[in-house]
Amino acid sequence: MTVRIGDRRLELPPGDQLAFLAGLGFLAALELIDWPIALAIGVGHELARSRHGKVLREFGEALEEA
Known part of the structure; x- marks a missing residue:
């Protein structure tokens, strides 16, 4: 999903990832969890997702x- 703010475009992740x-x-x-832990989980999730997508593209x- 793309959101326009003035003259800028912001690409948002898909709904399920945004909810996560x-x-x-x-x-x-x-x-309930510390900010550094939440950040590490979020970054790890994105890295795993992008790597998974890359593997699928290469397989295709x-x-x-x-």
């Missing part, structure tokens, strides 16, 4: 070549 990140922020705001490209 909002949940982490909510838990950190309630001090290999299938196209076969």
Whole structure:
């Protein structure tokens, strides 16, 4: 989803990922988890997601070549 703020565009993650990140922020705001822990979980989640997507793209490209 893309949000326009003035002359800037902001690309938001898909709804399920946005909900996950909002949940982490909510838990950190309630001090149920520390901010550094929430940040580490969020970054790790994004790295795992982007790596998974890369692996799937490479697999798809290999299938196209076969």
